[in-house]
Amino acid sequence: MRTLMLLFPGFTVLDAFGPYHALGMLPGSEFDFVAEHRGPLTTGKVTLEVPVSIDDVDSCDLLVVPGGIPAIVMARDGHPLIDWIRQVHPTTTWTTSVCTGALMLGAAGVLDGVRATTHWYSHAELANYGAIPVDERVVVDGKVITAAGVSAGIDMALTLTEMIAGTDYAQATQLDMEYSPEPPLDAGHPRTAPAAVTAWLRAMYDSMLG
Secondary structure (H helix, E strand, O other): OEEEEEOOOOOOHHHHHHHHHHHOOOOOOEEEEEEOOOEEEEEOOEEEEEOEEOOOOOOOOEEEEOOOHHHHHHHHHOOHHHHHHHHHHHHOOEEEEEOOHHHHHHHOOOOOOOEEOOOHHHHHHHHHHOOEEOOOOEEEEOOEEEEOOOOHHHHHHHHHHHHHHOHHHHHHHHHHHOOOOOOOOOOOOOOOOOHHHHHHHHHHHHHHOO
8 A cells, every 4th residue: 555645845744743653654555755846845944855756656545635834825826736636636545634734635626525624724715625614623535534733633544544454453553652632721622712812823824824
């Protein structure tokens, strides 16, 4: 099984490396990072050497698309990575996203008529791409699996691990990660976060998008 995780400058690190810890270890999996161009790619203060270009591959079994502010922009404005997702999706067994990576799937036509989720900030925008927005942490609709914001990528990866490798293996993966969250604050979603905090964060995202 070939797994490709699509990277781009400005992707959110946890969107990618949370799922990588689970999906990169699946039995029989050949895992690669892919980007528009081979070579060094920087996001924040992290630089990675990406071994595969989108020009090198036109199919895979499992595609993972993380998010970040650039994902919103690429979805709205168009980008070669959107075109590549559109090309690859028909070849996959599973097409997945984390956070605003769902908007890239949407712009590629993957979410038309599909139940999906994404980061709360962009949740309503899913409908612009023909998706059916669902306020859940992980949404499975056919071969498309979308995760809500950032940390939900771990939940998505464990959900998919169970589907592919079975419950015992998924439980072992979760235990290996010691994924047993007990957050110190109850502010992980606008449902529970103080309204002023939600408004502040929303304004910050608005300013980042111009």
